[in-house]
Amino acid sequence: MNNPLFVTDAERRMIPPSGVRGPVPVLIAIMTFVMVVVGAAGLALSNTASVVKSGVENRYSIQIADGAAKAPAAAAAARAQPGVVRVAQVPPEDLRRTLERWLGPAGQEADLPLPAIIDVDLKPGTDPGAVGKAVERAVPGARFISHRTSLEPLLKALRGLTLLALGLVLMIALASAAAVVLAARGALDTHRGTIEVMHGIGATDDQVARLFVRQIAIDALAGGVVGAAAAGTVIALILGGASTATMLAGTPPIGWNDLLWLVALPLAIALLATQVARGALLKALRERL
């Protein structure tokens, strides 16, 4: 049987069972915990970026700096364009309330000149340039501004953080692989005598390697499950605390598909550990006669 996870009882006895007491499962548990938490954060950031982006994708504002008198003409020009699905002027009271946050009671003074702001939603695929030109023709000096442009720095930051999380996940995977290589080499050193006897009797490298691979795979899987369970608990607590926010946003930061990815991480770690261990063992064994 070539699958290293399936060995006979006799083969299992060849290497004394250390079970999950060694450093490998503990290391893998910690790595998996960090990986799942960082992965969840990355997915949440990516989802948040998508929600923000889809919310402002087709939203624009007409800004008229010198007063509300020109607002109806600008709104009418926008409304006349094909693909415009909604035109709504931001009520002056809302603008004053916003200004009040910055200026204090002075924001409510009647002689404070207020710009007019009109929100415009376009159908997907509509050319925003044509709408903007029509508005500027009707009201010279009016500015037609994309919300996405305004939020681009935020979206860029969210994308950067998502990539950072992905990079961290990969780095942790690499660190886990390195730890497994060290553990595999350590196991070979510990059982040098047994391996020499086996080689001397005619065991192939594959026969020797699979005795160790199985144990490392079990340790990695055990560590992965423990780490993932701990990470799952932490994520559940954080999501529970964030339930109000997620309800307001209308979308949970981590969906079911994302959970599948997160559940796959410990399995991927175990698989990675198994393959890396096998490669490291065979390489180390080839260095011997």
Next chain:
Amino acid sequence: MAGTIVEFDRVGLRYGTGAEVLRDLDFRLGEGGFYFLTGPSGAGKTSLLKLLYLAQRPTRGRMTLFGEELAHAPRDAMPAFRRRIGVVFQDFRLIRHLSAFDNVALPLRIAGKSEEEIEGPVREMLAWVGLADRASARPPTLSGGEQQRVAIARAVIAHPDLIIADEPTGNVDAAMAERILHLLTAMNRLGTTVIVATHDVGLIAATPAAQLIRLEKGVLVDPTGALRHPPRQPGAGRAAP
């Protein structure tokens, strides 16, 4: 003699950058022969045994085992040849955490035999070496003599073509030494080539049909040339006194 099982052609061996521990070894061992390897301590007996059981490659010369030139053979080819050799190490090299049964069964398991095929022969072999009631004992709980018998049982269990034994009677009493020699000669009569490294003059004297391979300071002592040009019949003459 049916054929040549081991052929050394100007074989030399050195460890690292040190001086050669074996020099210009030129000899042939016939298939089905019984050989004693002798010589003073430091003569290179252990190094020659390592070459023979494929734990070491010569640094020069040609070494042919079972008709195949193995000095430069690919590493992957070695396990198949090692399975044809049974080795009794002077320090036994039993696996400490395995029972006597599992230690003896090891060559059969490595050769891919099923547990059904292993059980009977291993029990029989343990009974033969007088350890039937110690099958589940682990080496640290066995005496030196018992460990040696387990090592011998492990070496012969798979009926190898070549048995190499390093001081196989070094830790046993006279009666057990006689039984071990009887086992080795019985294996030899069945066609197995046997090479025994020993200082035990009594053992050599008890096996008059055997040939001697004598090493001194890494060089083969073969004044009659009998090892370079073996006679047609096994045991036709001793190569060196």
